[in-house]
Amino acid sequence: MKYLVVDDEPIARRRIQRLLGEFKILEFVGEAQDGQQAMELVESLKPELVFLDISMPGMDGIALGKYLREHNANLKLVYVTAYPEHALKAYQIFASGYLVKPVDRSQISELLNHLFPDSLAKLQYQVGHDIRWVNVPDILIAQTDERYTHIYFEGGDALIDIPLKKLLSDYPHHFVQVHRNTIVKKASIVKLESCEGVHKVVLSGVVEPVQVSRRAYASLKTVF
Structure with missing residues (x-):
């Protein structure tokens, strides 16, 4: 912010x-x-x-x-x-x-x-028998499969059982959807890339660009 x-x-x-x-x-x-x-x-x-x-x-x-x-x-x-x-x-x-x-x-x-109600929020995840917490503002990417949501944050990654849709609705100031199975941290977006019909977003603190859907790319172009 x-x-x-x-x-x-x-x-x-x-x-x-x-x-x-x-x-x-x-x-x-x-x-x-x-x-x-x-x-x-x-x-x-x-x-x-x-x-x-x-x-x-x-x-x-x-x-x-x-x-x-x-x-x-x-x-x-x-x-x-x-x-x-x-x-x-x-x-x-x-x-x-x-x-x-x-x-x-x-x-x-x-x-x-x-x-910013979500600014100091934390999410719980488990490593072995240990319960740990991650600050929502530290989460850079969240991607879902059929069962879990994989979050990537500053210092590591984890699996949680919170659907992408709920993360997006609970923390609208933090996340933006870039694909049907991926949301990213708004404030970390550096630029958009497009090559031969493949769209990607470059995030600060993330080595590899993240794939963006055609619909999301059109929407993001009006903001970034």
């Missing part, structure tokens, strides 16, 4: 970036010190989440949030401010969250659980 930090104070930007760095689902892509710079970075970096201050010189966070919301309907805005009395104005422009300084890890964890 790509995010951008907007605050006129460098120390505040570094602090929120340090806290957010503890969450693997979040990927820092840039920081801005004012509204104009933020608008330019949102346009070029395409973050999915923006953490922004309210009290800034020039364009304040409320005006910036209104602009970003009007031009990026799916962008999630989270205000980070020392002034809780501004919360109502923030939510009037459909802010996704509101954190009051000084921010701590528990606040961020609660916010992420609210915004």
Whole structure:
């Protein structure tokens, strides 16, 4: 989940970036010190989440949030401010969250659980007599056969008895279907390839490209 930090104070930007760095689902892509710079970075970096201050010189966070919301309907805005009395104005422009300084890890964890219910989810699997768990955000590929679903994740692979259809419906922000028997991690998609009628998707962290159906390829081309 790509995010951008907007605050006129460098120390505040570094602090929120340090806290957010503890969450693997979040990927820092840039920081801005004012509204104009933020608008330019949102346009070029395409973050999915923006953490922004309210009290800034020039364009304040409320005006910036209104602009970003009007031009990026799916962008999630989270205000980070020392002034809780501004919360109502923030939510009037459909802010996704509101954190009051000084921010701590528990606040961020609660916010992420609210915004992305599947972000901290875990799936259970068994190795011999041992029960183990894998974080859903770490799963790169899930493929099914007639009986089981084979998942591949950072550090290994496992068999689980959860159907692909359920994985896709339970974690729609994480997975996208690329074939009738395969789903992959959306955020890991690097590019699409097509050669002599064979379509594939290249994933970050995966050596071999994954085959894509004709229908899925047409759909993915409109997004990636």
